[in-house]
Amino acid sequence: MNTVSVPRAPTSGVMAGSEHSATATIVSPPVRAWLAVVALGAGLLHAALAASAPLPALIVLATIGAAELGWAALTFAREHPPLLRAALFLSLAPIAAWAAVASIGAATEAGTILALPPLPLGVASALDLTVALTIAIVLRRHRPAARNASALRFVIALTLSAAVVCAVTIPALGQTDAGVAAVDVHLLHGGHQH
Template sequence: MLGTSLGAPVAATDVARAKSLPTTSIVPPAARAWLAVAALGAALLHAALAASAPLPALIVLLAIGAAELAWAAATLARDQPPALKASLFLALVPVGAWAAIATVGATTEAGTVLALPPLPLGVASLLDVAISLTVAVLLRRNRPAPQNTGAGRFVLSLALSAAVVCGVTIPALGVTDAGVAAVDVHLQHGGHH
């Protein structure tokens, strides 16, 4: 016996059972799947853009891509995405950075400060905004997610999320220098023409 509560003995198994109770999450499994896949798509685009970026932008793009990749993996692995409230704003950091770069580029004599393809930047920004909006809806709703919705529903939402993100990410990846180089290497080594 560990102790008493209002005169009733508390067994060690009761304490262990209380510690193992699941915490309540406001993020349903389907929303977690969407958030993780969207973050993965944005991470892939940022990493692909880094391949042709000048050194300062390369460092920023790789850091953003690594952070998005880590957050995507942690979101899939946990019941609740890490730093959920902070991710509402952190997802918009890349969007703000690209807006600042575009503004500076448009107002200087040299034209653009960073000559990266706009489609991948736009799609990555769209995914980041979608993440932020999804988190905002979840935080605003602020009710516990249904427990045990079933693996089938999670897998279906994961597949649908992946299809949507692939539908916008793959064409954008093809426009990056990394995407063009991947196609060129494939064709040079006996790929189909």
């Protein structure tokens, strides 16, 4: 029995729909660290807001927070961010949701989301927007990442991104009921001694 093999045409990662090979080559480790830390900050804020939100908002906030925290962990742990193109649009979804709910709440005076503290929502939205803008720049540049990025450059990027995100996230977390409760528990158990 004779078999004839037909040569297959080479496919590129983008043409074949393989996002793995496309994003692995364009996202450098320092940019991955930045994306992971910023998404982590947004996820922590959404999770903290969920703790005191009414049930419908709790479900939405907890889902968004869990998705952001999971994406941040995978982005940090892997060589390429998962679902990079989808993450560009998904990171804008919370901002669109808050705008829609705030508009409906202002028009109907129902204001479910409006009862939540505005600073944490604003900071989480700014962090989500930062993720979207970073991904858009990475995808627009579409240049291969340097394979020999130094460990020092990665550590510097990670340290700077952590410092920036902490500087905006920690005060915002302090405005949530979860942040206030954490301080109250600390003071209750002797954290404040004379």
